[in-house]
Amino acid sequence: MKKFIALAAMALLSPFTVADETCMSPYMAKIVGQEDFVYVWTLGVEGIGDEQDKLVTVAVNPNRDNYGEVVSSLSVGGRNEAHHSGFTDDRRYLWASGLDTNKIFIFDVHSDPAKPSLHKTIDDFVAKSGGVVGPHTSYAMPGRMLITGLSNEADHGGRTGMVEYTNAGDYIKTYWMPRDGALNGAVKSGKYADGYGYDVRALPRRNIMMTSSFTGWNNYMMNLGAMMSSPEAMANFGNTVVVWDLHTKQPKKVLDVPGAPLEIRCAWGSQNNYCFTTTALTSEIWLIYEADNDWHAKKVADIGDASKIPLPVDISITADDSKLWVNTWNDGMTRLFDISDPNAPSLVSEYSIGEQVNMVSQSWDGQRLYYTSSLLANWDKTESTGKDLQYFKIYTYDGEVLEHQLTIDFLAEKLGYPHQMRFGAYSLYGQKAPQTPRKFAGLE
Amino acid sequence: MLMCIKAYGAAPHHMSAPAVPLAPGYGPLGYDLPPAGSYERPPLGLASDGPVIDSKGQSTSLHQLMDERITLLSFIYTSCSDVNGCPLASFVLNRVFKRIANDPRLVDKVQLLSLSFDRMNDTPAVLSNYATRFEAKNQPNWRFLTTPSEPALRKILSDYNQFIIEDTNEQGEKIGSISHLLRVYLIDSDRQIREIYSVSFLHPDILIQDILTIDQNPQQPIANASSDF
Numbered sequence: 001m002k003k004f005i006a007l008a009a010m011a012l013l014s015p016f017t018v019a020d021e022t023c024m025s026p027y028m029a030k031i032v033g034q035e036d037f038v039y040v041w042t043l044g045v046e047g048i049g050d051e052q053d054k055l056v057t058v059a060v061n062p063n064r065d066n067y068g069e070v071v072s073s074l075s076v077g078g079r080n081e082a083h084h085s086g087f088t089d090d091r092r093y094l095w096a097s098g099l100d101t102n103k104i105f106i107f108d109v110h111s112d113p114a115k116p117s118l119h120k121t122i123d124d125f126v127a128k129s130g131g132v133v134g135p136h137t138s139y140a141m142p143g144r145m146l147i148t149g150l151s152n153e154a155d156h157g158g159r160t161g162m163v164e165y166t167n168a169g170d171y172i173k174t175y176w177m178p179r180d181g182a183l184n185g186a187v188k189s190g191k192y193a194d195g196y197g198y199d200v201r202a203l204p205r206r207n208i209m210m211t212s213s214f215t216g217w218n219n220y221m222m223n224l225g226a227m228m229s230s231p232e233a234m235a236n237f238g239n240t241v242v243v244w245d246l247h248t249k250q251p252k253k254v255l256d257v258p259g260a261p262l263e264i265r266c267a268w269g270s271q272n273n274y275c276f277t278t279t280a281l282t283s284e285i286w287l288i289y290e291a292d293n294d295w296h297a298k299k300v301a302d303i304g305d306a307s308k309i310p311l312p313v314d315i316s317i318t319a320d321d322s323k324l325w326v327n328t329w330n331d332g333m334t335r336l337f338d339i340s341d342p343n344a345p346s347l348v349s350e351y352s353i354g355e356q357v358n359m360v361s362q363s364w365d366g367q368r369l370y371y372t373s374s375l376l377a378n379w380d381k382t383e384s385t386g387k388d389l390q391y392f393k394i395y396t397y398d399g400e401v402l403e404h405q406l407t408i409d410f411l412a413e414k415l416g417y418p419h420q421m422r423f424g425a426y427s428l429y430g431q432k433a434p435q436t437p438r439k440f441a442g443l444e
Numbered sequence: 445m446l447m448c449i450k451a452y453g454a455a456p457h458h459m460s461a462p463a464v465p466l467a468p469g470y471g472p473l474g475y476d477l478p479p480a481g482s483y484e485r486p487p488l489g490l491a492s493d494g495p496v497i498d499s500k501g502q503s504t505s506l507h508q509l510m511d512e513r514i515t516l517l518s519f520i521y522t523s524c525s526d527v528n529g530c531p532l533a534s535f536v537l538n539r540v541f542k543r544i545a546n547d548p549r550l551v552d553k554v555q556l557l558s559l560s561f562d563r564m565n566d567t568p569a570v571l572s573n574y575a576t577r578f579e580a581k582n583q584p585n586w587r588f589l590t591t592p593s594e595p596a597l598r599k600i601l602s603d604y605n606q607f608i609i610e611d612t613n614e615q616g617e618k619i620g621s622i623s624h625l626l627r628v629y630l631i632d633s634d635r636q637i638r639e640i641y642s643v644s645f646l647h648p649d650i651l652i653q654d655i656l657t658i659d660q661n662p663q664q665p666i667a668n669a670s671s672d673f
Contacts, residue, residue, distance in 0.1 A: 027642055029625065090607055090625055130669030142627060143488065143605060143640035154673040161672060166488055167605055173486045174669035182672065204644035207475050247645060248483035270465060430609040
């Protein structure tokens with residue numbers, strides 16, 4: 001019993017736990033050594049390759065001959081607005097969803113980690129859930145998956161809920177986001193109770209779960225320029241973080257975090273009872289923290305020049321809770337903040353990654369960082385000022401310098417727009433890497 | 445998960461060293477629980493059947509043992525040395541066992557099952573000794589089980605999504621330890637799984653509260669949700 005549980009226990013209890021691996025569910029088995037693969041959930045694009053959404057597998061073990069190569073690409077048939085993905089707690093399956101079609105694709109990543117296969121497709125998400133639209137975060141719970149929604153079937157706005165499934169893909173229950181008129185027992189602590197949703201993270205040691213808030217289908221499927229020029233559309237963004245009772249899934253408190261708080265990353269240290277989020281519209285870092293036996297939110301730092309709309313997107317916390325990588329999509333920058341004092345993050349360094357940058361995933365030891373470019377099909381830039389436009393990039397970080405190692409141009413390779421990354425490894429499943437590394441045999 | 449083994453493999457006993465923080469189940473719960481029955485434990489699917497052998501060597505099956513009682517089913521192996529692994533599960537079940545024995549609301553309704561996935565080493569005799577360590581030898585409300593064959597074990601583990609890896613050394617030889625995610629299942633009297641616990645929520649207070657909750661709230665069939673709008 002020692003290893004799996006050791007991981008879970010360490011993740012929950014040790015103040016020294018190393019941590020995208022740093023951003024995963026604490027219930028999940030972690031890769032603490034060298035990852036073998038990065039699975040890239042990729043948007044299909046008209047005129048690019050087979051034009052379908054696909055799971056692209058990149059070999060990333062520098063000790064193997066296929067380092068930096070695409071070793072498999074599994075198309076799922078059509079375009080779904082491929083967006084986020086997440087493993088089950090046993091890490092045998094990867095759930096990847098489409099924000100537009102509401103399909104959830106469940107990939108088997110354990111039978112052959114170099115060549116995932118499509119195990120099951122959930123295509124009744126909206127009907128089963130009672131009208132939740134836009135499956136976003138797939139978050140591992142013990143034996144279950146919790147899927148956050150972005151929107152709803154009634155008006156395609158931002159009011160939404162979370163949907164729970166068994167690991168086998170059977171629907172369990174829908175949890176509606178608390179909102180004015182339907183707080184469901186939650187306390188509204190400020191001006192807002194919008195009922196919007198986006199990300200979810202858990203702090204089991206405090207029996208707490210947190211959700212953030214973005215915008216509905218009407219906006220995320222709209223052309224970016226058209227949306228930003230529409231005051232009505234811009235008024236429909238989330239302004240809340242909700243604190244939940246993790247065990248009962250009951251909402252406890254609605255906190256004001258104005259400006260569309262997106263990714264949530266919680267500290268790992270056993271005494272560090274706080275999480276960070278960043279606001280897309282106001283370009284701020286916010287701290288959600290426990291004090292006086294209650295939960296609160298406050299702005300703790302600015303990210304770049306908010307007047308230039310840098311648009312913070314993905315963030316990644318280091319395993320020792322000392323640093324936070326913050327990507328800003330619009331200027332293509334990644335910034336490293338020192339968060340040793342979570343109340344006063346300070347900028348350490350900043351790097352240009354490409355024309356646009358969205359996701360960042362770091363290894364357990366923080367020495368390898370992976371970046372992808374795409375945000376949403378109708379928001380992504382289509383013309384470059386000379387920088388890479390749609391890419392997967394590998395960097396190393398030695399504690400001082402972020403150094404570029406490799407780029408895969410997803411347009412040149414006719415793959416599409418690369419979005420979220422998740423790590424894979426043979427050793428997760430008691431397997432050894434084959435003597436002859438897998439080579440790409442074309443689209444499958 | 446074997447990546448985990450690589451990282452910690454050089455010092456597996458390090459995980460059992462005193463410096464390792466103990467799981468919440470060993471101490472007082474650090475937060476208040478809502479009243480029993482004030483929340484839901486929606487059904488997560490049917491608990492599967494399978495042939496088993498108890499610590500007296502008697503053959504039976506999981507469904508026969510469940511017998512319309514609320515059941516806590518734990519997967520363990522007796523030689524596990526990780527303090528926050530199988531020993532945690534058995535420690536917590538021991539605490540639950542004692543509390544149930546003294547609770548007239550539950551004593552006739554609840555039972556515990558600890559099923560070994562190390563059938564080669566965990567014979568009925570070994571399981572009987574293990575039960576003694578947890579004050580549960582020959583107790584009808586806490587049974588220690590093994591399986592009659594490897595295929596029978598594999599099917600039960602697969603049905604409960606309890607996947608294991610027998611650890612090996614560089615030469616590929618088994619070293620005796622088994623990697624798996626700790627899981628304890630709460631099963632209602634209709635054999636529906638109502639909760640799955642891992643390290644963070646495997647605490648006697650939580651288990652008792654959930655048992656009381658599902659006793660008060662028989663399961664409702666899973667149906668499509670109704671719209672909130």
